[in-house]
Amino acid sequence: AQKVTQAQTEISVVEKEDVTLDCVYETRDTTYYLFWYKQPPSGELVFLIRRNSFDEQNEISGRYSWNFQKSTSSFNFTITASQVVDSAVYFCARDSNTGKLIFGQGTTLQVKP
Amino acid sequence: DAGVIQSPRHEVTEMGQEVTLRCKPISGHNSLFWYRQTMMRGLELLIYFNNNVPIDDSGMPEDRFSAKMPNASFSTLKIQPSEPRDSAVYFCASRPPGTGYEKLFFGSGTQLSVL
Numbered sequence: 001a002q003k004v005t006q007a008q009t010e011i012s013v014v015e016k017e018d019v020t021l022d023c024v025y026e027t028r029d030t031t032y033y034l035f036w037y038k039q040p041p042s043g044e045l046v047f048l049i050r051r052n053s054f055d056e057q058n059e060i061s062g063r064y065s066w067n068f069q070k071s072t073s074s075f076n077f078t079i080t081a082s083q084v085v086d087s088a089v090y091f092c093a094r095d096s097n098t099g100k101l102i103f104g105q106g107t108t109l110q111v112k113p
Numbered sequence: 114d115a116g117v118i119q120s121p122r123h124e125v126t127e128m129g130q131e132v133t134l135r136c137k138p139i140s141g142h143n144s145l146f147w148y149r150q151t152m153m154r155g156l157e158l159l160i161y162f163n164n165n166v167p168i169d170d171s172g173m174p175e176d177r178f179s180a181k182m183p184n185a186s187f188s189t190l191k192i193q194p195s196e197p198r199d200s201a202v203y204f205c206a207s208r209p210p211g212t213g214y215e216k217l218f219f220g221s222g223t224q225l226s227v228l
Contacts, residue, residue, distance in 0.1 A: 033214040045204065045219040052214070091156065095214050100146065100169060103156040 002026045004094050006104035013082055014112050020078045021107045023092030027073070029053070033095040034068065034075045039106070040088040048090075051075065082111045115139070117220035119205050125226045131193040134223045137186055138207030146217060147180055147190050148204040156204075162188065174199075195227045 005024045013019045025034065036048040049059065051068050059066050063083075067076045079086055092104040118137040126132055138145050146161040160170040162182045170180070177196070182188040192199055202224050206217040 035216065037219075042221075043202065043224075044221045045206075045217075047216045047218070050214070050216055100158050100161055101217060102158075105155045 002028065002094070002096065002102065004092055004102050004104035006090075006092055006107050008107045009105070010108045010110070012110045012112065015084055016081050017111075018078060018080050019082050019109065019111075020076055021090050021092075021109065023075045023077065023104060025073050025075065025092070025094045027053075027094065029096070035093040035095070035101065036066070036075075036077050037091045037093060037103075038088045039091065045091070048077075079109075082109075084111050084113055087111045117205055117207050117218050119203075119220035119223050121223060122221065123224045123226075125228065126195055127228050128196055129194045130227075131191065132195045132199075132225060132227070134190040134203050134205075134225070136188045136190070136205030136220060138188070138205070139209075139218055140186065141209060142207035142218070143185070143210045144208040145182060145188050146206040146208070147188070148206065148219075150202045150204060150222070151200075159190070159203075192225075195225075197227045200225055200227050 003026050032053045034051045038046045038048055056068050063080045065078045087110050089106045089108050091106045093101045120135045144163050147159040148156050149159055150156050159172045160180045161168055165182045178192055180190045202222045204219050204222045206219045208215050208217050
């Protein structure tokens with residue numbers, strides 16, 4: 001199976017620290033998309049970013065940044081100056097060539113005040 | 114704009130009972146997905162529809178589970194008979210037409226507890 005692996009099950013940081021969430025994926029496809037979703041305590045899954053396999057340009061959006069490295073099949077996510085409201089479960093996902101998202105197991109981030 | 118609407122929000126039932134979960138996708142979206150989330154297995158795809166037609170139901174656990182999409186604005190996921198191991202959060206998601214790589218929009222989920 002072409003898996004998505006989030007090796008970090010839980011991360012705990014103190015507010016204002018930077019934190020990086022790791023994601024490694026497997027694929028045999030040449031064209032694919034990678035995603036990050038956030039699941040706050042309310043439970044709903046919120047889309048954060050989508051990146052296609054041809055675009056390795058890293059992206060910064062406010063306090064969020066993403067590092068896509070095709071050579072290592074990684075798509076890591078960094079939160080700068082974390083805040084308590086960032087506490088959530090974060091999911092990395094990959095779109096298979098059949099059109100369905102394959103999710104990693106998720107990383108629970110706890111940001112303490 | 115209304116997002117993906119799921120009902121009920123919470124469902125508590127007894128083993129052996131029939132459970133029906135409902136989903137209204139975002140208007141104009143042509144793909145619909147049912148996911149199940151548990152601590153043990155994480156988020157797993159059960160089935161997805163494209164233009165109301167089931168495309169991949171390989172994730173449906175067994176014959177007790179069935180899903181329908183009679184029209185573009187409504188889908189159901191039915192469990193009959195329900196078992197305690199079916200307890201999970203069930204998410205419905207929809208996706209707009211396009212290349213097939215557009216983002217999914219998720220509903221709030223249905224928390225199912227089978228006693």
